[in-house]
Amino acid sequence: MAEQVLSWREFADRVADAAEELRAALDRGTRSCAVVPAGNTLLAAIGIAAALAAEVPVFPLNPATPPAERDALVGLLGRRFTHGYLVDAQLRPQRIDLLADSAGSGGDDPPEPARQTGREPPAGAGAVAYLLATGASTGIPKISARPGPLRYDPALTPSLVIRQTGWRTSQRQLIVGPLYHAAPFTAFLDALLDSNTVVLQPFFAARWTVELVRRYAIEWLQLTPAHMREILRLPDLDPAGFASVRAMLHTAARCDADTKRAWIGLLGPERVYELYGATEGVGVTLVRGDEWLARPGTVGRGFLTQIRILDDTGNLVPPGTTGTVFMRTPQRASRSDYVNNQAIRTTPDGFATVGDHGRLDRDGYLYLEPRDHDTINVGGEKVDPDEVEAALRDHPAVADAAAVAVPHRTLGSVVGAHVVLRPGASVRKAELAAHCGRRLAGYKIPKHFTFVDQVPRSAAGKIQRWRLAPHHENGATSP
Numbered sequence: 001m002a003e004q005v006l007s008w009r010e011f012a013d014r015v016a017d018a019a020e021e022l023r024a025a026l027d028r029g030t031r032s033c034a035v036v037p038a039g040n041t042l043l044a045a046i047g048i049a050a051a052l053a054a055e056v057p058v059f060p061l062n063p064a065t066p067p068a069e070r071d072a073l074v075g076l077l078g079r080r081f082t083h084g085y086l087v088d089a090q091l092r093p094q095r096i097d098l099l100a101d102s103a104g105s106g107g108d109d110p111p112e113p114a115r116q117t118g119r120e121p122p123a124g125a126g127a128v129a130y131l132l133a134t135g136a137s138t139g140i141p142k143i144s145a146r147p148g149p150l151r152y153d154p155a156l157t158p159s160l161v162i163r164q165t166g167w168r169t170s171q172r173q174l175i176v177g178p179l180y181h182a183a184p185f186t187a188f189l190d191a192l193l194d195s196n197t198v199v200l201q202p203f204f205a206a207r208w209t210v211e212l213v214r215r216y217a218i219e220w221l222q223l224t225p226a227h228m229r230e231i232l233r234l235p236d237l238d239p240a241g242f243a244s245v246r247a248m249l250h251t252a253a254r255c256d257a258d259t260k261r262a263w264i265g266l267l268g269p270e271r272v273y274e275l276y277g278a279t280e281g282v283g284v285t286l287v288r289g290d291e292w293l294a295r296p297g298t299v300g301r302g303f304l305t306q307i308r309i310l311d312d313t314g315n316l317v318p319p320g321t322t323g324t325v326f327m328r329t330p331q332r333a334s335r336s337d338y339v340n341n342q343a344i345r346t347t348p349d350g351f352a353t354v355g356d357h358g359r360l361d362r363d364g365y366l367y368l369e370p371r372d373h374d375t376i377n378v379g380g381e382k383v384d385p386d387e388v389e390a391a392l393r394d395h396p397a398v399a400d401a402a403a404v405a406v407p408h409r410t411l412g413s414v415v416g417a418h419v420v421l422r423p424g425a426s427v428r429k430a431e432l433a434a435h436c437g438r439r440l441a442g443y444k445i446p447k448h449f450t451f452v453d454q455v456p457r458s459a460a461g462k463i464q465r466w467r468l469a470p471h472h473e474n475g476a477t478s479p
């Protein structure tokens with residue numbers, strides 16, 4: 001693939017031209033947004049920047065979104081905006097009628113009078129800078145809106161929490177994840193505003209990522225645990241190739257302990273950071289590698305964020321007890337709001353949750369637990385699928401795995417596993433069960449195995465378990 005390079009001046013000129021075209025196309029009498037197919041390309045980068053420069057709310061869309069899901073997302077946009085402007089491959093805005101398209105968004109649509117009201121922003125939300133899709137781990141599409149307009153403030157770009165992760169103005173930065181996902185998107189915006197040299201990797205390939213880091217002497221990058229695991233599988237991985245890296249920040253899905261320790265060994269504990277947060281902007285935690293080594297499994301302490309763990313009745317639970325994670329930040333007014341009616345839960349004093357479960361230790365460090373819809377209940381015993389998947393990936397023949405609940409007449413559920421084998425590898429299901437038995441309690445051992453070509457994951461590397469569950473609906477046994 002041929003590389004494309006733009007200087008800052010060339011990029012600014014093309015953004016200005018595209019922004020002018022977008023402004024000229026707008027119907028000023030309606031509420032409008034820009035929809036940019038956001039693969040990791042120069043055209044997508046220009047389109048996103050042009051919409052922001054024109055102060056038109058921008059929604060980065062996964063170009064590979066299936067038609068049904070695209071219709072659902074367009075329908076959600078139609079609850080807030082009358083028209084969308086699809087920025088095509090020639091950076092020309094093509095108007096789309098969101099109200100007409102929103103019929104495909106499914107049975108959740110409110111009746112027409114509510115739809116008219118729902119197109120207005122919530123009280124106090126003001127204008128919108130950008131919108132991001134979320135909910136990919138459950139299959140229920142949602143869109144969160146970031147209040148705007150977006151303004152450059154050298155004291156706040158990037159955010160204070162990102163400044164703690166080794167970020168420096170004018171650094172060389174690699175963006176690996178797709179621009180339609182929250183973390184790469186916001187990292188890209190911060191890079192533009194902070195005069196960074198940005199390298200966009202069009203798609204993830206572990207060896208290519210390592211080569212780009214070496215060739216461009218990358219100083220800062222953000223990865224997901226799925227990226228991290230694939231890079232570690234390279235047979236000739238050389239720590240010297242990462243000598244330029246000041247910091248690696250990982251976000252999104254939970255990271256297994258083996259992967260975390262390996263990256264701390266690769267880069268050193270002071271260069272590995274983990275951030276836990278949500279697209280909805282309820283709060284964040286941060287942990288550095290040396291802190292994690294002292295408290296394995298933690299996602300850190302709240303950064304400008306207060307954390308409460310509440311039970312099902314809304315009462316505080318003591319340290320070490322699992323409950324629902326609620327967060328509150330001083331910037332509550334800037335919190336994203338949902339475009340659809342699936343709002344986050346809040347308390348009267350401003351704490352909010354996206355439904356994650358976890359516990360705090362006595363020093364305020366947060367440890368996450370699986371959500372209710374992920375936990376596998378085996379006869380009353382709770383199984384964390386991440387633990388099962390980590391055990392399976394430890395087998396030399398296994399490239400990837402996903403654990404799901406399989407219906408069982410007596411126990412309610414047992415553990416099932418979807419397994420991706422390494423190229424050229426073969427293994428008996430009984431051998432995988434025995435391998436897990438040496439690492440897991442008996443009720444956690446998968447009773448059903450299905451070999452698949454790949455595990456469906458979101459752009460952030462989160463397993464989309466709802467796509468796997470139907471394979472086990474009949475409880476088929478394995479040989």
